Amino acid sequence: MKRLRLLFFPLVVALCAGVDAAPAACQSLNLNTPAAVHEGNNQALIDSFVGDHYYFFYAEPGRFHIAWTWGNASEGFNVGGKPSFAAAFNPKTQGSVMTFKEGPNGTTYDGTVTQRTRVLIGVSPVNSKLVRQTTPYNLVVTGNVSFANAAGGPDPIVGLYAQKLLFQGEPELGAVKFLTNGTIVTSNGGEGNWKLFDADSGVYSVTIGGRRMTLTLQRGRALVDTASKSTVFELQH
Incomplete structure (x- = not known):
């Protein structure tokens, strides 16, 4: 927690102050x-091989409450330790106050x-940079708050992925882009398409070349085989 807070707060000021990023x-x-x-509930899996997750919301005049909890490792090895959580005003306004309390399986923030x-x-x-650990968490924000309208944005699957599961008898795909128009392109020249x-449940039908797959999106982390739960594509950004 201390490590995240030391890194997070300077970055908020340096990179995001005054920026109203698109949802x-x-x-x-x-x-x-x-x-x-x-x-x-805002539920996700956070992966030691992928990196941090970032969110935002708007606090309205009055009080608000943030509750974040995490569970046991769901993929890879349990190497010990725990994920971290931090919240900051972006930017801080006059009269804004926020305090936090850490528990054994989560953190709460209260603010006005x-x-x-x-x-x-x-x-x-x-x-854990040498051994993968994937940890589920849940984030709930309540009180006098408003949430940005994400309607009309791209499908959650859209992004750049790295192939993690090689297909027998087929060349590596390399980097794999899932595009907004439902198509897929790979850095080795392959093409395909995806459909929700x-x-x-976040299940997609994916075809690349002659291979058809049923994959489940673990938001902010990866696309996994729906049956075996093996990671097929790992999110890069």
Whole structure:
């Protein structure tokens, strides 16, 4: 927690002060374009091989509450330690106050503002660069708050991925781009397409070359084989 807070707060000032970044459709790996928090549970997996997640919301005059909890490692090895969480006003406005309390499996923030104020949130994975650890977490924001409207943004699958599961008898795809128009291009010259099969479960039908796959999107992390849960494509940005 201390490590994240020391890194997070200077970056908020240096990179994001005064910037009203466009809302993202899912978890964001980029501090400059944080994802919009939505009402209710914001659930995700954070991966030590992928990196931090960033969110934002707007605190309205009055009180607000942030609750963040994390669970047991769901993929890779449990190397010990725990993910970290921090929140900061972006930028701080006159009369804005925020305090936090750490628990064994999460962190809560309570704050008050006298005028509409943007709040930036960062989640950092367990520090394990040599052994993968993937940790589920849940983020809930309540009180006098408003959430940016992410409607009309790109599908959550859109992004750049690295191939992590090689297909027997086929060349490596290299970098893989899932584009907004439902097509896929790879750095080795391959092409394909994707189609959402079930929005609630995040299941997609994906075809690249002659290979057809059913993949589940783990937002902000990867596309995994729906049956085996093996990571097929890992999100880069």
